[in-house]
Amino acid sequence: MNAREARPGDLGISASRHAGREAKRELPGDVDVWVFVIGEMVVFAAYFAAYVVDRGRNQELFLQSQQLLSPGLGVVNTLVLLTSSLFVALSVRATRTADARTASQCLALGGACGAAFALIKSFEWYSKLRVGLTISTNAFFMHYYMMTGVHFFHVVLGLVLLTILWREIHHTDAPRAWVIESGACYWHAIDLLWIVIFALLYLMR
């Protein structure tokens, strides 16, 4: 076991833990959930590819259609989802230190942010639909609704999972860390995928 001194660049980990880290690298959550998450990431990559390929064929159309989106809402949503991820990560941390109160509070806040994301997204869709921009308007909006739609489904699934996690912390005497970690991992993956979707749909020129 290497006993190294903590360097200033280390992320606030105590020296003893740092030394221990080199000896045992643990998988956050469990392997099965990672298989799931990586699979989802690969599948979303296919959606991204389809989008960029279509974009290449219809550059002008995509550029013009992008002007009809509300990047402000996109930014707000991104920030909201990032915040929810922070809370979920804090919750995982609190679970490990057996701080059930903080853990469940952070989970609730994370879930609230997630719900806010869903609401803002619904409002965004509604405002687009109201001016007649539907999924069959053009190729860009097809991708827009499909990518944000599939992502939305994952957010809803994630909210269900967060609720299950919250119950795990609240209603059991010894919440299992790997359960919280697994659910958190999935939630962060959703955040990660949104980061890419945001760049592709709202910002990319």
Next chain:
Amino acid sequence: MPSVSRGRLTGVWALLSIMTIASWWTGSRSDGHAYALVTGGVLLFALIKSRLVIRYFMEVRFAPRWLRLTCDAWLITVFAMIFALYLGRP
């Protein structure tokens, strides 16, 4: 399982938020014709943000090597693919 400290997690979040705003700003610099540059910038921000989320939120930083490599491979493949498809347009 070592945890990233609260302070650092919040720091990462702040960095992610700043980069979100920065990439928004970059994306709106598109009145010229330097589309490739703008897109490159936007994608670079997205790549860095994604890696931060993977490493610090998903705690892949502390994960076994196969997972770290897989996640990095996904990042490189996806972003390279996006940029290549973007540049290779007819």
Next chain:
Amino acid sequence: MTRTATVAARPATDGRRLRPKLDQWICWWSIPIFYNLFGLIFVYFTKIMPPPSPGLTQDEIVAFIRTNATNLQIGFVLLALTLGLASLSSGIIVVQMRRMSSARVLAYAYLAVLAVAALPGCLFCGFMFVLAAFRPDRDPRILVLLYDMGLLSFVGSLGCFVIQYLVFAIAIVLDKRAIFPKWLGYMSIWGLVTELVALPSWIFRGGPYAWNGAISFWLGTAIFVVWEVCLVVSLYGAVKRQPLDEILA
């Protein structure tokens, strides 16, 4: 030493004890057999997989039906004959799902939803094309209608499969007895999502989300194949590991 004494000493379940899981193994084998037949029918004979485009002109559609008429008939009559095999695969999966600690209702839901799904999932497509091939000199507009009905239902019949994947995933994830591996449950969520992204096939006549599109068809089929292979392998393991006293009880 009399014969009767020797006979009386044998346990009553002797015949069953020699091959106690035979019924399950027969059902298990029916799965690769059925899916190979399915591939033969849909890919080789009828050429429905990969599907011809929804963007074809009326003449092209009519030509597809008329030139393929005999193959369509052979293939889909074969499907009508052998589709019943799929019930064996449902049966064995349900037998294993009932062993799980998660609620039995999920197993029954799986059975019910697949029974419903067989018709829109592939049989309806078969009927429409066999109908078209039955009188290929029909009005072209009717042939186009049959073509649309067949292919739209084939790719767009997602609701049943969404529920199939969902109950399967829930059952596995909640199962404390680990009959199936957890990753198979999570993989079923991938399958569920591919069904959702097949939704736009009802709207689009081209592009990645049409019934022959890169996402709605190709990605969906690829994931389905992977999932099915994993299912077959996991099922093999589950049957093999099933303790004999569960069966002989």
